[in-house]
Amino acid sequence: MESGDKVWEVFIQKKAGLPFKHAGSVHGYDKKMALQNARDLYTRRGEGRELWVVEASNIVAVPLDEADAFFDPADDKIYRHPTFYDIPDSVGHM
């Protein structure tokens, strides 16, 4: 990569009340340029009211070869779901 050029991940909030969503990535040399480039690239048609850019190298992810073990503890806890419990219809919506 050319000296000083960085990749940033772009997150957009479409409107108040909605979560930020990853839109893609953009190049920029500094924070301000990354924001402006992200605006020009991802919000040319009013796609958002808020924009985050995060340097891609600052994103922390689960190593791929550990992903199975990492998420494994969630697989066998069906009692975390409401359908695990038998509740009589006569008590109404619960």
Next chain:
Amino acid sequence: MDKFEAAFNEIIEKELKVEPRDWMPEKYREHLIRQVSQHAHSEVIGMQPEGNWLLRAPSLRAKQVLLAKIQDEGGHGLYLYSVAETLGISRQEMIEQLHTGKAKYSSIFNYPTLNWADIGAVGWLVDGAAITNQVSLQKTSYGPYSRGMIRICKEESFHQRQGYEIMMQMAFGTPEQKEMAQDALNRFWFPALMMFGPHDKDSAHSSQAMKWKIKIESNDQLRQKFIDHTIKQIEYLGLTCPDPNCKWNEETGHYDHSPFDWDEFWNVVNGNGPCNQERLDHHKKAHNDNKWVREAAAAYALKTETQVA
């Protein structure tokens, strides 16, 4: 077969998506880098034939619209460079490959845009052919490419409509304008159809790409789809398809077409089209002329971003 390869095969078989950090065969990665970088370069080089008419657009409205379209094409190039970057190649490397000729771009952009009707024909036929291909690629097996295509297709639909609008204005205008519209159609018809690439029987890359579901429909299938859609659009304009053999075939349920001039196609791919040199020279010049901007941006970032607030 190890568990990673098995997982990859399962993704392809079940039509799920491959994501950047998933294991993938080296050939799959290489094929995608080649295809996506070519796609990105095509978007960027494609700005040139249209930029040619920006300062000569016939009205302020036409100029605004064309400017917005060209800006979209630049944006699409950037989405696609980002997709390729997730596969482990940098944007700088891709630009170097474009400049050395190692990477290609769609040969349609090596044809000149001689008059305003050509801008109509480019939007209608060239963008139309590209959209046919891109709609199909929304279902590609590589996640970031698929997401990029969905975004691009959403934005592209205005491009083809603006092209057709220009064609309508010309075709329903003065006899001279109608003649220009017909002339543009004559020149762009066959090159636009050849954008879909060689026939399936001659396309080795293509069949492997279909096994991996990088491509969902073959070159010939997509080309036929485009022809079938476009004929009624030609008829509406009161223009004539330049291919005398382009007739409805009851048996196949499609329009026929004449054999293509593949010698011309390969000649242009190999660098001998009317504008190959001009397009590359212009890109190199713009890239080199802007070197000082990149250097200044890097120096400014070094000075400002390291300061502790």
